[in-house]
Structure formats: C-alpha cells, structure tokens
Amino acid sequence: MTVIIVGGPPSAGKTRVIHKALDTNTFDSPVGVAKLDCVEGGDEKQWQARGVPVRSILAGDLCPDHMLMEQFPALLAWAEELALGTIVIETAGLCGRCAPYLHQALALAVLDATAGIAAPRKFGPLLEDADLVVMTRGDLVSQAEREAFAANVRAINPRARRIWLDGRTGEGSQSMAMALREALVQIRCRTGSEGSPALCGPRTPLPQLYCSYCLGRDQVGIAVL
Amino acid sequence: MSDRIQLTIAAGTGKTGSPEPFDRLVFPAGRTVAIVGPTGSGKTRLLADIERLSPGDSPTRRQVFLDNAPAGLVDADRAVARISQSMQFFLDLTVGEFLELHRDGLGIPAADVDFDNIVAQANLLAGEPFYADTPLAALSGGQARALMISDVLGISKAPVLLVDEIENAGIDRHAALDILGGKDRLVFLATHDPLLALRADVRLVLGGGAIRTVVETTPGERKLADRLASADRRTILMRESLRRGEILA
Numbered sequence: 001m002t003v004i005i006v007g008g009p010p011s012a013g014k015t016r017v018i019h020k021a022l023d024t025n026t027f028d029s030p031v032g033v034a035k036l037d038c039v040e041g042g043d044e045k046q047w048q049a050r051g052v053p054v055r056s057i058l059a060g061d062l063c064p065d066h067m068l069m070e071q072f073p074a075l076l077a078w079a080e081e082l083a084l085g086t087i088v089i090e091t092a093g094l095c096g097r098c099a100p101y102l103h104q105a106l107a108l109a110v111l112d113a114t115a116g117i118a119a120p121r122k123f124g125p126l127l128e129d130a131d132l133v134v135m136t137r138g139d140l141v142s143q144a145e146r147e148a149f150a151a152n153v154r155a156i157n158p159r160a161r162r163i164w165l166d167g168r169t170g171e172g173s174q175s176m177a178m179a180l181r182e183a184l185v186q187i188r189c190r191t192g193s194e195g196s197p198a199l200c201g202p203r204t205p206l207p208q209l210y211c212s213y214c215l216g217r218d219q220v221g222i223a224v225l
Numbered sequence: 226m227s228d229r230i231q232l233t234i235a236a237g238t239g240k241t242g243s244p245e246p247f248d249r250l251v252f253p254a255g256r257t258v259a260i261v262g263p264t265g266s267g268k269t270r271l272l273a274d275i276e277r278l279s280p281g282d283s284p285t286r287r288q289v290f291l292d293n294a295p296a297g298l299v300d301a302d303r304a305v306a307r308i309s310q311s312m313q314f315f316l317d318l319t320v321g322e323f324l325e326l327h328r329d330g331l332g333i334p335a336a337d338v339d340f341d342n343i344v345a346q347a348n349l350l351a352g353e354p355f356y357a358d359t360p361l362a363a364l365s366g367g368q369a370r371a372l373m374i375s376d377v378l379g380i381s382k383a384p385v386l387l388v389d390e391i392e393n394a395g396i397d398r399h400a401a402l403d404i405l406g407g408k409d410r411l412v413f414l415a416t417h418d419p420l421l422a423l424r425a426d427v428r429l430v431l432g433g434g435a436i437r438t439v440v441e442t443t444p445g446e447r448k449l450a451d452r453l454a455s456a457d458r459r460t461i462l463m464r465e466s467l468r469r470g471e472i473l474a
Contacts, residue, residue, distance in 0.1 A: 117326075139273075142373075143276075143306060143307045144323070144327050144373070144376070146302075147302065147327065147330045147331060147381075148326050148327065148330045150302070150330070151329070151330030151331070151332075152330075164277075169283060169284050170282055170283070170284075171273070171277060171279065171282055171283045172277070172282065173282045174280045174281065174282040175280065175282075
C-alpha cells in the first residue's frame, strides 16, 4: 500500500489537488482519503459523493501534526481493512515549526501563489521536506510573479519537482501525474516494494513533549529558558 | 533553417465539445499572429494554452508543441513569455529590485543583463519617464506594461511572446510591436484593434472557444494597414497635442 501525505497551509487548495490527482488515475486503487482538521471541516461528503472511502479526524485541542502521528497506526489499520491500494492523508497544515511528513510516505506540499513571492521562505519543513510541490492559483498572479514564487520554492527545496496546477480547470494535472509517478517510484526504491510506513518516523522530529502552554496555561512569561 | 523555433497547435475542441476544423497549425519563427474574435470567444484561453505549451489537459484539450527551442529555453516557463501588467504582489519593490529578483529567479548571470537599457527601452514606449529607483506601486498601467515588455526582451529572452490587448495599455503600440517582432521570435497578439490585426502576418478567428478560421493577411490588407497606420499616427499626434494643452480646432 502506498501512503501519500498532503501538507500545505489552510485553504491552499489541498483538497482540489487530491481530486485532480485522482482524476488522472495515478494512484493504485482503491484509493481512500483521510482528512485531518482542527475544526469541523465537513469535507467528507465530497469524497463520499465520489465513492472514495473517507476517514475524518479532528485534532481538537491537540496539535494536528501530533494527532496524525498518534493516529497513524489506526489509519493504516483502517486502510488495510478496506484493502486500499493507496491512502491519501490530507493534513490540517498549520505551523511553520513542524511538518506531518513521514520518511516512507510520499510528501506532497501544496502552496498558494497568491500568498506572495516571499511566502515559500516561511513554510519551514512543510516545504523543505516535500518530495513534490504543487503550486496553485498561478492564474491570479503575473508570469513574473510565478517565476519569482517558483524560484523561491526552488531555493528552499531544490530536490522537489515543482508543478503549477489550476484546481478549477485541471490545467497542469498531466504534469502533476507524471511527477507523482516519478516520486512514487523513488519512494518505493527507498522503502522496498513492501515498505512498512508504520515503522518509520517523521522527517523532521516533532517536539518531544507537550509544554504547559500546549495544555492550557493562561499566563505568559513564567518559564525563563 | 533547422534551428529556428516552430510552434505547433494540435486541434482541440470548442465550448460545446465540437472539434476545431483543422488537424494542426504550424507557426515558424518570425511571424506575428493575431488572435481575433468577440469577447468570450476564447482568445485568452488560447493564449493560456500556448503559454503552458499545454499537453492537452486544459478545457480545450488543445496540445501545443515547441520545436527547436534554444538550450535552456525548452520549458514552457522559459520559452513563452506573456506580457501582463498585473504585478500586485511585487508592489513593495522598486523597478530595479524587481528586475534583479526576476533575473536571479531565472538564474541569469548579472553580467548578462543591462538594467539601464531595460528601463530606457521601457521609457521609449510609455509616457512620463520612470527610473530604477521608482517604486512599482507608483507606475501607471501603461508604464507597468512597458516595463514588462522591456523586461521580457532584456531578461527572459523568450522566443515566443504572448500579448493580450496591448491597445488598452496606453503605450505606443506601434513601437511595441516593432520591438517585439523579429526574425527569431514568434508573437501572438490577442486584439480587438483592426490596425493591429492587419499588421500581423496571419490571424486566427475565434468563436465559441474554438479556432474557426485561419486567414493570411492579403497584400490589399497590408496596403490598408499602411493607410490605417498613417491615420492612426495623426490621431496620436492629436493626443500628444491635447496632452500639451493645445487647442486643435
């Protein structure tokens, strides 16, 4: 089974990118989708309408990346129970400190070009650790801005292929499909054909502990580090 | 001959799904191609297909190929440049900083780019002069368009240029077409202006999202274009006079 983790800031177009990837039949079927959210997202219906099995996880008070690490074995068990060929995990994608990518899962970052040309320099491991970067809403900025945005993406992550995708028209989906196939081959080379994603950790370590602020402390400046 | 660029459009479909009435259209370097048709007929969509050298995944399913592109300019990103005036996310930069960012983004060595020349050329097309330290936010629409034209010629050096309704840009469109053309370049020009359409070597007539007809400009039309151009120059002279505060009649 192939595991694909889709990261990116909220509303960058992650769900549309996954829809367009499924349209190109790039992934081993059957494909299931797991969606991680901090607040009630309500995305399940569109996957159900497509006949795609979906599992929704709400992080609630926890950091969504921590929540994914905790829930990952359960997600894999769900996928195995349904005999999925591919599970696509759409993350909530929030902070610039961590990224939800695992060593042996394909890491796909989705970035929105209207965030501005300097945005790629601020995403941290979300962009640094990705195998493939899909850039969206390029039609809303000028060609020079697209070039500058893509150059900044390349400066932060020279290893990943960069693809422009228009989530409404599907323009770019063929290039994305080709890049996904290449990236899947590389992941399989790295993990062996039957890699066991459950046994591997995050590409960038998450904080090891919860601090008292994570757990609800309501005063500032108590701990001096 | 063999190393001149050549662009091929393989037929797609119009908005209703009916196929375009040709198999493929081939455009060699050195040509200027006008794209005409009423608003909504698919001109901008055609430019978008060419801009990406679309592999067939756009709504029209057209495929666009470029042959003999110079080394380093093979990807659609580098081979095709679109002249736009929108630069809303660069607005906190000066003209010089923008050019520097664009040059570095494309990985072009500093010695290969002459910023003074780019700014000077842009000023030939636009009205009031601007400088390398002028903020982008202070440029008018016409000045921004002139800068983009000059930027494309001086920095990206793309062999295929796409120009969308340059008549609305408030710049000298004859001068712009003169400097954009050239034997090694291929220019696509979406326009509502008969004079610009007749200045092209060939025009694609669009309707319903499809390329309906391909018309070569006739010798008679070229003569007509010359007459229109001299009338247009008189109009431009009047515009200049009005701008100087003169009374025309």
